[in-house]
Amino acid sequence: MFRLVAVIFSLISAVSAFAVAPVDTTSQVIVSVRDQKLMLVQNGGKVAMYPVSTSMFGLGDSWGRMTTPLGYLAVEKKIGDKAPVGTVFHNRRPTGEVLQPNAPGRDPITTRIIWLRGLEAQNAHAFQRCIYIHGTPEEKKIGRPASYGCIRMKSSDVAALYDRIPLGALVQITPDPLPKLAKAQPMQPTTAILAATTPPHIETQNRDRLPKLVNVPRVKSANAVVAATMLAAPPEHLSQNKPQAQSATNHTEPTETASTVTPEQMRMAGALAAERQKAKLALNKRL
Numbered sequence: 001m002f003r004l005v006a007v008i009f010s011l012i013s014a015v016s017a018f019a020v021a022p023v024d025t026t027s028q029v030i031v032s033v034r035d036q037k038l039m040l041v042q043n044g045g046k047v048a049m050y051p052v053s054t055s056m057f058g059l060g061d062s063w064g065r066m067t068t069p070l071g072y073l074a075v076e077k078k079i080g081d082k083a084p085v086g087t088v089f090h091n092r093r094p095t096g097e098v099l100q101p102n103a104p105g106r107d108p109i110t111t112r113i114i115w116l117r118g119l120e121a122q123n124a125h126a127f128q129r130c131i132y133i134h135g136t137p138e139e140k141k142i143g144r145p146a147s148y149g150c151i152r153m154k155s156s157d158v159a160a161l162y163d164r165i166p167l168g169a170l171v172q173i174t175p176d177p178l179p180k181l182a183k184a185q186p187m188q189p190t191t192a193i194l195a196a197t198t199p200p201h202i203e204t205q206n207r208d209r210l211p212k213l214v215n216v217p218r219v220k221s222a223n224a225v226v227a228a229t230m231l232a233a234p235p236e237h238l239s240q241n242k243p244q245a246q247s248a249t250n251h252t253e254p255t256e257t258a259s260t261v262t263p264e265q266m267r268m269a270g271a272l273a274a275e276r277q278k279a280k281l282a283l284n285k286r287l
Contacts, residue, residue: 020117023074024168029133029161031151031171032178033059033068036143038133038151040164045184050161051143053136053152059175061123066148069123069131073171076117076127078162085111085155086137099137101155111135111155112162116171123173133171134158 028041033054040047060067079092088097089109099110114133118126135155138146142154151173153161 021074021076021168023119023170024166025170027165027169029075029165029169029171030178031173033070033145033173033175034177036145037178038153038161039178039181040161041181042164042184044181046181047164047184048160049178050153050157052133053142053144053146054173055147055149056145057148061118061125061129063125063129068147068149068151068173069118069126069129070173070175071118071120071123073116073118073123073126073131073173075114075165075167075169075171077113077115078167079113079115080111080162083111085159086135087111089113089134101137101139103137106137108137109134109150110137112158114158114162114165133161 026042030039030041031037031052031054032039036052036054038050038052040049055066055068057066058068059070061069080087080089080094083094084098086098086100087110088095088099092113099106099108109132112135116126116131116133118124123131129149131150133151133153135158136142136147136152137155138152139154142152146152
């Protein structure tokens with residue numbers, strides 16, 4: 001029982017150790033063994049092309065043969081972020097040494113490491129065999145088979161490629177020539193970017209094409225008293241018969257009718273009633 005549990009835990013640990021990055025098909029790298037060139041393809045168009053070196057020992061995925069595998073692979077790991085061009089790596093760790101192109105007597109891995117994972121039976125051992133796309137100081141040999149299984153590039157080229165491809169990018173290594181593809185079209189800017197970069201004269205022209213709004217004339221009150229009374233609505237029982245709005249050029253007083261009472265008339269009537277009440281109270285006190 002305990003042995004079975006131990007086996008299950010060991011399998012779980014093995015699976016987690018080899019967790020894979022999801023394949024990203026928006027970016028694809030095609031390596032032609034025949035042309036000794038690498039093409040970066042994005043959104044179906046050619047973005048860049050670089051000279052490379054594949055294995056001097058031929059093609060295949062057998063252990064200990066130092067051959068370059070064929071077929072579809074994916075970028076599993078990227079190592080060397082922001083390292084100086086020419087940085088020397090040993091066991092995938094920078095040593096602190098920086099080599100110039102064609103440094104004599106040296107053949108280490110330099111600048112960047114793009115570690116590949118096989119997606120097919122014919123390249124299933126690629127990750128364990130440490131098949132990389134990497135830089136080399138032996139740039140004079142780039143363009144012909146000269147590696148020990150990896151894809152070698154010039155240091156400046158591999159640094160540029162490293163920045164352009166994401167984890168999971170699809171990599172195809174083929175014995176055939178590279179396909180003839182049109183250059184990738186630049187991505188169309190979004191509406192927000194267009195608005196931010198529109199020249200002032202174009203923006204003015206676009207604004208002039210908009211439909212013009214009709215100016216609504218302002219309604220002026222007949223006098224200041226009527227304008228002030230419009231700030232607050234009268235009580236509901238007094239708002240059934242509202243006064244007609246007067247034009248700005250008509251200064252005549254509203255016509256008084258039996259059923260129409262203006263706010264001014266209401267205030268005057270209230271003031272008179274108050275005066276009469278005061279006079280009545282004063283008269284009662286004297287009596």
